[in-house]
Amino acid sequence: MNCRQIYRMAIYTVKLIRFKELSMTKQSKFRLFVYSVTTLLFYSVSGFLPVSAFTESSVPGGVTIVNLGSASEPRPQARFGSKKIMVIQRDGKWKGLVGLSLKTLPGDYIVSYKAGEKSSSDNEISIKVQPKTYPEQRIKMKQKKYVSPNEEQLARIKKENKHMGKLFKIWRDTDVSVDLSWPVNGPVSSPFGLRRFFNDQPRNPHSGIDIAAPEGTDIKLPSDGTIIDTGNYYFNGKTVFVDHGQGMISMFNHMSKITVKAGDKLKRGDKIGEVGQTGRVTGPHLHWSLNLNQARVNPMLFLPEKKKGKF
Structure with a gap:
């Protein structure tokens, strides 16, 4: 433009x-x-192409992207709190997309995931939500x-x-x-x-x-x-x-x-x-x-x- x-x-x-x-x-x-x-x-x-370029937007109303491991492994299952999150394959890795509502307060949060359907243990990733007015x-x-x-x-x-x-x-x-x-x-x-x-x-x-x-x-x-x-x-x-x-x-x-x-x-x-x-x-x-x-x-x-x- x-x-x-x-x-x-x-x-x-x-x-x-x-x-x-x-x-x-x-x-x-x-x-x-x-x-x-x-x-x-x-x-x-x-x-600006945040999701395509995997640029963080960790603010209320934004999307945080987390690395869930190599795409050579089975697709992981991931959650933010009690809710499932989207998992896509990009650049040879599994990426989790965490939607943050406008009501999300600034602070530290946990994304949990299992490496494949047969995995019995949860892994955790910490994300930080920044304030935005x-x-x-x-x-x-x-x-x-x-x-x-x-x-x-x-x-x-x-x-x-x-x-x-x-x-x-x-x-x-x-x-x-x-x-x-x-x-x-x-x-x-x-x-x-x-x-x-x-x-x-x-x-x-x-x-x-x-x-x-x-x-x-x-x-x-x-x-x-x-x-x-x-x-x-x-x-x-x-x-x-x-x-x-x-x-x-x-x-x-x-x-x-x-x-x-x-x-x-x-x-x-x-x-x-x-x-x-x-x-x-x-x-x-x-x-x-x-x-x-x-x-x-x-x-x-x-x-x-x-x-x-x-x-």
Whole structure:
């Protein structure tokens, strides 16, 4: 990405922030602009590919990578606490990918693993999670029901959250690609991890990335996977859940149209629906959350440098 492309994407971001529907304070707009441009510059200059290059991201919302031994040995089984973690083969070694939720506190943790199915003893690896403070985002919502839901709406939200929790627990043993593709072509309008305030009321942090694109834009699968559920959710709008294997689950929100159904087995680049503005939104965009061992992690860690044009 050259300076001209960075400039154009920065201007696009400014225009997006100036949307009337996005009623943010001037200070919040400025912070979001600076954060977006800084992110663009960083990814452009470094060509940042943390997972592919096995660069550590041991912060809340990040991914820690641990060495589990030679790939000439049987595939090890590894856990972070009580949860299985993804194990892939790379550079002649077995690598364990540990998803760290945004709620993970800084400090020392243990990853345990067995060297093959027949091993009876556990080995342990210590990992250290570093602190990270994400920027604030303050949004003014015109629809009060998305800020202060009534009892009936809260009951629906609780039911939906319970259902989504079950989906994020799905585990399927298979080979997994961790080099993902962009599901839509557009600027990241809201980065991962933002500490969100709706009408000055604190809410859960942003556990995915928002990619701005016109309504009706095709959404393409970032990696092979199986559709495990679709539905229309209170906050998330029309949503698709995809199981990529070994606990990696993608969730795509706010769609205008869903073109797949549960059970469909798809390949990278297959269409799953179209960008929309259903649910709690301020304009058309795709929200993409990525789940790893039941933790929402930053999808940017799995993506190549963003390029403009057809994909």
